[in-house]
Amino acid sequence: MCIFNYESGSRDNSPVFKRRSFIKTLIAFPLGLILASSPLSWANPPTSEVNTTGLAVTDDTVTVGILHSVTGTMAISETGSVQAEKLAIDQINAMGGVLGRKIEYIQEDGASDWPTFAEKSKKLLVNDKVASVFGCWTSASRKAVLPVFEQYNGMLYYPTFYEGLEQSPNVIYTGQEATQQIIAGIDWVVKEKGAKTFYLLGSDYIWPRTSNKIARKHIEKLGLKVVGEEYYPLGHTQFNSVINKIKLKKPDVIYAIVVGGSNVAFYKQLKAAGIDLTKEKPLLLTISVTEDEILGIGGENIEGAYAAMKYFQSLDNPNNQAFVQAFKDKWGKDIVIGDVTQAAYLGPWLWKAAVEKAGSFDIDKIRAASPGIELTTAPEGYVRIHENHHLWSKTRVGLAQKDGQYKVVYESEELIEPNPFPVGYQ
């Protein structure tokens, strides 16, 4: 009953809302023309023109939202993303902002709790009317906020590499989807290291399972063999049994997608059990350990492992050197930057580019303008937004060093096309 009332209420309201905003536009149109003719407004297009849907945009500011966990289990991972987004916003403001407007942000805490994410995203979109949101980290939190963003037509820039199988008109995915990360990495170990047998290992939830499914399909397509596949509950801290199994099966490659605190336990126990990764027999390839995770694992415990990602802090290009320098200047010299942190940094820049291309803050116009947008200043090099809202990006393989950094040993020649719904891999 209650739900019915609510629905019929909103149906009644929507034409009124549209009519009102239509009238506003009618009024705004000649006003905009008058203002546009004055020299000052060339730099600063009038608010009524660039914001027709009532977003939090004034003549000299625009408000965006940052929605990550800064408390709870996920704070460990999401802190880097918050730092990257704030840095990007600062830098954009220093360059004069977006359409002449300084970016202000409202930061909300998802507290590692998915319903809280949904609630806070509704607050940002409905009460604060933010022009875009940079946020979420786990797939679970993204799935929780997705209906909110679609209902209230917001725009979310999502930074994490993830399992794919999603494409929302209200999300731009700045991390890699699974096939971009996995296939290039496996091709590389097969070609360069002559790997024939694989042992797949992961934490037990959607991302590792979907990723390993893609990995297995690809390995079998190449005519090679998966000798074992295992999942452990999130937070599992005892890996001795699986390490014994790995020793007996003697795979060429341990393909590990363990996450969170389990990661630390896994690598420490692997080393303690006498599996020396620097000997490359077995070789370990992971897609879940960034420089951030190595801080907790300890460089000496993971030295010699390989990771397939799109970004490493050690990437040698002028964009990245400037980015790393700026990041350290702002957040301290000891800080490390992982793949997701860089992807989070792209969010505000991609949004800025879309707003400027559209000449408007309106979500619908940003959406229309987004595909094809390029960023030549990205720390990872060059990226471009695909029609499916994911990024074209290169995949790299890094070799973990004792000091906690990766040495880049391979880079795909071409940008890899994002393919969130890979045919033949499901």
Added chain:
Amino acid sequence: MFEEYSMAELTDILFMQGFAGLILFSVLVLMALGLAIIFGQMGVINMAHGEFMILGAYTTYLTSHIFETYLPALFDGYFFVAMALAFLVCFALGVLVEWGMIRFLFKRPLDTLLATWGLSLILQQSYRTVFGAREVGVTLPEWMMGSYSMTETIEVPINGIFVMVLTLFIASGVYFLMFRSLWGKQVRAVVQNRPMAGAVGIDTGKVDRYTFGIGCGIAGIAGSAFTMIGSTGPTSGQLYIVDTFLVVVFGGAQSLIGTIASAFTISQSQSTLEFFLSGSMAKVITLLIVVGILMLRPQGLFALKIRQ
């Protein structure tokens, strides 16, 4: 199930899995001892047990830094100092918490559950504020990280042996304290009949305070030892808490022997099942076994006979 392995490999499997099971057993006992002492003595379920363990881990982290900076020559032995410090720090905080919070809620066990849970949240956020949200890496002396190889496949991790020896040491220490010392006699008297113990002149409040402190102190030592095998972050304590409760409840709340027997059962079934099934399925079946036995024996494996 076995046909893919040769006879020699099967022997190796048996040996290595037996050893993995023993390591898991030691880990579980070490985790659960502190909680079992507190639960057995005071009937208080310390939801902040995991956070006390992490306090021990952070103490180890700080000690390693101090040694690295000021006493690099003695770095190889810092771990023992760190464990002693972890005990002292956690003991002190435990006594403080008992004095400031638990003793007022003593007659209301459900409220202590809530209060210690609140304490765990406060501690987590304090760690986050002091040490940052990211996990910290504890550097271990080189000798603790290697393995001792017996044959080509059988390699015994040194940190596993370390945990086993430590557990043996702590467990016998607790046994001595509880059953061979005056203080232990007082503790047991309070457990069996609190008013009577008070009547014969035992300061039950003081006994409670020190029991709580010692329980927390042992948690600290456990946390310190687990820096070898696990992560150290503000919420890492949560990784251990479920297993800890499982061991204590399954063993029978007031019995130390029960705790040890239950840790043994759980660890052996878990590690054997893990080898033949996947990790998640092993966990499910272990939990099913525990639930099944608890349905038949709600008091746990071993229970003290007390006149109610």
